[in-house]
Amino acid sequence: MWTREALHELVVEKLRDYLFVVVSNREPYVHSYVSGAIHCDMPPSGLTTALDPIMRACGGTWVAHGGGNADRDTVDENDRIRVPPGDPRYTLRRVWLSKEEEDAYYYGFSNDALWPLCHIAYTRPTFNEAEWNVYRTVNERFANAVLEEVGTGKAFVFVQDYHLTLLPRLLREANPELIIAQFWHIPWPNPEAFRVCPWQAEILTGLLGNHLLGFHLRYHCNNFLDTVDRALEARVDRDRYEAIHGGEKTAIRPFPISIDFEDVARRAQDEAVQAEMERLKLSLEIKGMLVGMGLDRIDYTKGIPDRLRAFDRFLERYPHYRNKVVFIQTGVPSRVHVPAYRRINDEIDSLIEEVNWKYETEHWRPIIDLRGPLPPLTVMALRRLADFAIVSSLHDGMNLVAKEYVASSVDERGVLILSLFTGAARELTDAILVNPYATDYFAEAIRAALEMPLEEKQRRMRRMRAIVQENNIYKWAADIVTEMAKVEFGA
Ligand code: GDG
Numbered sequence: 001m002w003t004r005e006a007l008h009e010l011v012v013e014k015l016r017d018y019l020f021v022v023v024s025n026r027e028p029y030v031h032s033y034v035s036g037a038i039h040c041d042m043p044p045s046g047l048t049t050a051l052d053p054i055m056r057a058c059g060g061t062w063v064a065h066g067g068g069n070a071d072r073d074t075v076d077e078n079d080r081i082r083v084p085p086g087d088p089r090y091t092l093r094r095v096w097l098s099k100e101e102e103d104a105y106y107y108g109f110s111n112d113a114l115w116p117l118c119h120i121a122y123t124r125p126t127f128n129e130a131e132w133n134v135y136r137t138v139n140e141r142f143a144n145a146v147l148e149e150v151g152t153g154k155a156f157v158f159v160q161d162y163h164l165t166l167l168p169r170l171l172r173e174a175n176p177e178l179i180i181a182q183f184w185h186i187p188w189p190n191p192e193a194f195r196v197c198p199w200q201a202e203i204l205t206g207l208l209g210n211h212l213l214g215f216h217l218r219y220h221c222n223n224f225l226d227t228v229d230r231a232l233e234a235r236v237d238r239d240r241y242e243a244i245h246g247g248e249k250t251a252i253r254p255f256p257i258s259i260d261f262e263d264v265a266r267r268a269q270d271e272a273v274q275a276e277m278e279r280l281k282l283s284l285e286i287k288g289m290l291v292g293m294g295l296d297r298i299d300y301t302k303g304i305p306d307r308l309r310a311f312d313r314f315l316e317r318y319p320h321y322r323n324k325v326v327f328i329q330t331g332v333p334s335r336v337h338v339p340a341y342r343r344i345n346d347e348i349d350s351l352i353e354e355v356n357w358k359y360e361t362e363h364w365r366p367i368i369d370l371r372g373p374l375p376p377l378t379v380m381a382l383r384r385l386a387d388f389a390i391v392s393s394l395h396d397g398m399n400l401v402a403k404e405y406v407a408s409s410v411d412e413r414g415v416l417i418l419s420l421f422t423g424a425a426r427e428l429t430d431a432i433l434v435n436p437y438a439t440d441y442f443a444e445a446i447r448a449a450l451e452m453p454l455e456e457k458q459r460r461m462r463r464m465r466a467i468v469q470e471n472n473i474y475k476w477a478a479d480i481v482t483e484m485a486k487v488e489f490g491a
Helices: 004-015 046-058 099-118 129-150 167-174 200-207 218-231 261-268 271-283 304-317 339-359 376-385 400-408 439-451 454-470 473-488
Strands: 019-024 030-034 037-041 061-065 080-083 090-095 155-160 179-183 212-215 235-237 242-245 248-254 290-295 325-331 367-371 388-391 415-419 432-434
Touching (some): 004 046, 004 473, 019 046, 019 129, 061 129, 099 129, 099 339, 129 155, 129 167, 155 167, 167 179, 167 200, 212 473, 271 376, 290 439, 304 325, 304 439, 388 400, 400 415, 400 454
Parallel strands (some): 019 155, 155 179, 388 415
Antiparallel strands (some): 030 037, 242 248
16 A cells, blocks of 8 residues: 555655656645735645645655745745745745736636647637747746756656646756656547647647656547647557657556545544534534535536536425435635636526525525635535535546545445546446436436445445555555656666
8 A cells, every 4th residue: 555655765766866846837835815914725626635745755846836925925035935834845936927927828728728628528629829829938937947946956857737738848858867757637638629729739749748648547548649640740659658759759658646545534534523514514504414515626527517407307306305405515616717617607606596496495405505615624524424425527537526525434324426427437436427418317326326225335435445545646656756767767
């Protein structure tokens, strides 16, 4: 079983005199002013949830955009700060972007072009040349920051996600000694879907600057190789899972991401969680009710309207469950400057209003809307309270919410309803798997979750817990570090 300590030992052995550098758009710790005082928060994102425990274990430097309004006031003269606050384990180097750059590079090209391009959720990508040009400039800015951090030393650079597709090539050209890997946290679509991107060749050439490129699933690796094969003059070796471009080799590998299972399971058993569960039951007036839960970053890929429609259909078909079951929808709004995100928030608002209006009685409202950032203790108490959780993504690279629910179900009584279109569905086959587009079947899945015998719930949950426990975040990191080290030795 991989642990933080075992990963630390592996890193010391494999990386030796190499500096370990993580690069991502999003920073793991954001400083902001709240009523004149500086607060430090971790943003709700799958990427930071996954990488912070690894950086704590490895040390090194994390290069990221400083997006908090107190970020500049908390760094030293080299734009660095040691984190986590109070227990510093690694260095955070902040990169600054103007508001216009953030608009074009982050909200524009990254989240209004690449995100919808890679997720098949029927939201059309918007390609804008001015945004693309800023995206290129910002990738260059990140490259300069990484090169400054590395100096003349040796380094393993681990790049994250779709905001930084041009970075690996820039780094490799500037310093051929670097060992560069990238992990792609979202799906990679098939070549027909990807080819609508006017800059597909530049993006692929950028990504093939990596020595190693990781995806969650082998299916995404295959899609990537097919895309390279169609779009570039490159050799694709499907037996060895490699792309050779301009004489340089990139290994393409699946690494299904995960969570710190032991940490989540331990926190689930804190005494404070029990007290918070009691507080929630009282304040939400759900004592004695059956409880369902959805927790998501509000995003049109997460299938939130689809689950609300399924819950509506369930109440319509099975009226005897009215007054007995509530569904709590929680999560934080994100990327609200992108029009499609504003639309999804509006759609969720009106669906909740509609369903509640249709069924509510004097003492019962079927959907409880708890949107907005919630304290981690409340999130944990909700997971523990929930008789069932719904993860209904229309398309999702992995989905850590599903794994967190499994790890938190310490009494093995929870039921997970999980979309077939998540990466997590490949591992969590004991969930009730649903197609979120098929509302009637989805409604039946909710009934099945509520009526499942206790022994079956326990049997399924026990098996899923064993899978997440073994395939934890430290295994994910250890597998990547081991592959990166092979590059050094030319294996
Ligand atoms: C991308 C890929 C892939 C959510 N709301 C709140 C909150 N959260 C936390 C969850 C979880 C994280 O945010 C979301 O992670 P996911 O993996 O589910 O989704 P994305 O953010 O879309 O992540 C995804 C991931 O990258 C990693 O590779 O799995 O497929 O899309 O940890 O618990 N946390 C708090 N309050 C909230 O309201 N505190």
